[in-house]
Amino acid sequence: MTENVSIIGLGKLGASMVAGMASRGLNVIGVDINRNAVDAVNAGRAPVQETGLDEMIGQHRERIRATLDTTEAVLQSDISFVIVPTPSDERGAFTLQYASYAFKALGQALKKKDGYHVIVLTSTVLPGATRHGLLPILEKESGKVCGRDFGLCYNPEFIALGSVIRDFLNPDFYLLGQFDERSGDLLESVHNKVSENAAPVKRMTIENAELAKIAVNSYVTMKISFANMLSEFCENIPGGDVDVVSDALGMDKRIGRKYLTGGFGFGGPCFPRDNVALNFMGNSLDVDSRLLAENDDYNRNLAKRYVARLQRDLPKGANVAVLGLAYKAHSHVIEESPGILLCKALSEAGYRVIGHDNLAAPYAETALKMSSLVTDSLEEALKDAQVVLITTNDPDYLALTADQVARDQDSVTIVDFWRTLGHLAEDSRVRYLPMGRCLDDAGAAEKLEPLWTS
Ligand SMILES: NC(=O)c1ccc[n+]([C@@H]2O[C@H](COP(=O)([O-])OP(=O)(O)OC[C@H]3O[C@@H](n4cnc5c(N)ncnc54)[C@H](O)[C@@H]3O)[C@@H](O)[C@H]2O)c1
Structure with a gap:
């Protein structure tokens, strides 16, 4: 010692x-x-x-x-x-x-x-x-x-x-x-x-430890992507609710509930690059590591898929506020942040975007300078927004009131990736769209039924 x-x-x-x-x-x-x-x-x-x-x-x-x-x-x-x-x-x-x-x-x-x-x-x-x-x-x-x-x-x-x-x-x-x-x-x-x-301490060879470290991170990202895929399934199944399904999965001891919430893609300084690096190793050693490449591709493509899904519900060219630009709440880090990718994808799709983040705004400003406005004032972000997308569980966002989001508007659409702002749905000025839940049961049933009746 x-x-x-x-x-x-x-x-x-x-x-x-x-x-x-x-x-x-x-x-x-x-x-x-x-x-x-x-x-x-x-x-x-x-x-x-x-x-x-x-x-x-x-x-x-x-x-x-x-x-x-x-x-x-x-x-x-x-x-x-x-x-x-x-x-x-x-x-x-x-x-x-x-x-x-x-x-x-x-x-x-x-x-x-x-x-x-x-x-x-x-x-x-x-x-x-x-x-x-x-x-x-x-x-x-x-x-x-x-x-x-x-x-x-x-x-x-x-x-x-x-x-x-x-x-x-x-x-x-x-x-x-x-x-x-x-x-x-x-x-x-x-x-x-x-x-x-x-x-407990797990002792092993240096090479096994090197692999175990990166495998842990990579495995967690697969759980996240799996839950995000389940979210999309639930949006297409009558009464679908990803929280109900994930809770059931989590009851199985082989699986566990952590990282299965289904919400937004993974980002930050470790997860995405660890996946890419392990895939590099797989390719170099002739290991079939397509799972890792697919996971990375799926995650990077999420922002564009979200926008494609939302285009059905959002007015063309609307003013959109994206709340949460860091890769997670309470962070200033925008490295590989899905919130940043979402701003870019929305802007490419013709929306006027303003991004908000208490801590990450100065960093996001540089990253988004060609596509979106950025502010650290929540009031400014919400001022003209017809649509508000919430990407992180920042306590300021969880506490949002209908008066805050719909102050100057007749109506405002809230897109909630984490399904934490259900209280806003009760206000007549708010159209609340929780991702990961079916929003059109009849339409979903119509698509599902022919699979079994024809
Ligand atoms: N930050 C995380 O969340 C996290 C999590 C797990 C693993 N890691 C790993 O830990 C490592 C460090 O990450 P970090 O986030 O702390 O990095 P960092 O960039 O915050 O800090 C690295 C520090 O190392 C110093 N440095 C560089 N070369 C040096 C040298 N030759 N001698 C002495 N100091 C030197 C730099 O000046 C800097 O202060 C990376 O390999 C990262 O992948 C980071």
């Missing part, structure tokens, strides 16, 4: 790990190539925006410090976690460009260290990357041998932006890929100290 750890990369995940580990009594040294991030941590502030991070770094300041110097961090700790970016490359795989640079510095630091040290890669990578892409850099730069002079593990985290610290301290399980037992033992002892919920 060690009391001293270092974290290489003070971004959204790395800085949260610094705070989380310090809160559990470890002494943590953070390293970043960005001086602003290092200065912020040393001043007791969060270098990035994440729920509770600023407070936690401030609270545990006496056990946290940061440096630009990887060697200093390695010499003063027994284990180093590497959480640098691994963005997608042109093949759809994850580039090791940043990780290679970090591993080079770590190798040079290991050369100067006498005692045993474990390097842990936490960044998301594909199978084979740690052993074949990064380990040789450590051995070359240090002149040492893995398994004898130092240890190596792959240990990804399962966290969601907005709840990174809570997720990090309370995971369902720890996924631990180990080069050898000794490396895994030290890492497991750190986890046992850090875990607030005594999460």
Whole structure:
């Protein structure tokens, strides 16, 4: 067991790990190539925006410090976690460009260290990357041998932006890929100290852990797409209601209810790219991974399908407000956001679009500058809107009243992807369209009946 750890990369995940580990009594040294991030941590502030991070770094300041110097961090700790970016490359795989640079510095630091040290890669990578892409850099730069002079593990985290610290301290399980037992033992002892919920540890080879990490994300996206497909089924079946069907599915222990709500596509910095990357791996290894490619294609096409479905119900050229531009509520992240794709698809279909988001508006403005107006004022977004589409479960949207949405209009159409604003349906000025439910039972029955009577 060690009391001293270092974290290489003070971004959204790395800085949260610094705070989380310090809160559990470890002494943590953070390293970043960005001086602003290092200065912020040393001043007791969060270098990035994440729920509770600023407070936690401030609270545990006496056990946290940061440096630009990887060697200093390695010499003063027994284990180093590497959480640098691994963005997608042109093949759809994850580039090791940043990780290679970090591993080079770590190798040079290991050369100067006498005692045993474990390097842990936490960044998301594909199978084979740690052993074949990064380990040789450590051995070359240090002149040492893995398994004898130092240890190596792959240990990804399962966290969601907005709840990174809570997720990090309370995971369902720890996924631990180990080069050898000794490396895994030290890492497991750190986890046992850090875990607030005594999460079980699954130890395995590095390659199995690399595959398991990306498989978890990919599988979750398949559940989301499956639920979105069920939504469309329900819209075409008399009395169809995706919540009723998903609740039934969720009762089956083999399936479970999570991620089956049926609403909107998946987005954000991890899910879409992880799917694409696993498919790249499948193609490279001659594995039939069409499921993944289909899922990605289905998800990317959703916005256009929604618009095609809605065109039947929405007046041509109407003023449309899209509420929710980040990929989920409480987030400023618009990366691969379905809300952004929806704005673009509506604009292409000839609607005049204004997008709203409390946090993401400044980022969305750049992404949508050719197609839509963007505002962070809900009042402004709703002012002239004849149609309002609600894409995220933001509490401001859940609390919308009929007076707010129909203030200056005789009537307004609400398209509710999450079916949470049923109370608005009671107002005569509101035409309420919950997606995932059948809106025309007679029409649906008419289409269904000939399948069985002819
Ligand atoms: N953010 C998430 O939701 C999430 C979830 C699971 C996994 N991950 C994975 O974690 C990794 C990091 O993600 P993030 O969102 O924290 O990234 P980020 O971009 O927020 O932060 C990365 C940090 O690493 C620093 N950095 C880059 N090269 C460095 C180097 N050589 N030495 C020291 N610091 C360096 C950058 O300056 C930056 O501060 C990625 O592989 C990502 O896929 C992220």
